[in-house]
């Protein structure tokens with residue numbers, strides 16, 4: 837009765853997308869969503885696409901700093917990302933809870 841496509845027509849807000857961002861990076865997919873809803877948002881939202889690009893850049897830099905040790909990014913990386921998110925989007929504190937805290 838609807839033309840709703842389950843994945844693509846459940847649009848999420850930028851805030852929703854950005855809430856998931858830390859997970860995307862923490863999961864090692866480097867900001868590339870495997871969730872169609874997220875991917876669709878990324879495809880259609882220049883704002884978030886730019887944001888992901890920025891974060892990918894940060895993540896790349898962090899990885900380079902951390903290499904060759906194949907370790908997860910330090911909590912400082914996530915703090916960096918979080919502050920960038922906050923600064924660029926002026927959104928309230930993200931529930932950033934990386935699962936890879938080392939302390």
Ligand SMILES: [Zn+2]
Nearest residue numbers: 850881883884
């Ligand atoms: Zn967006």
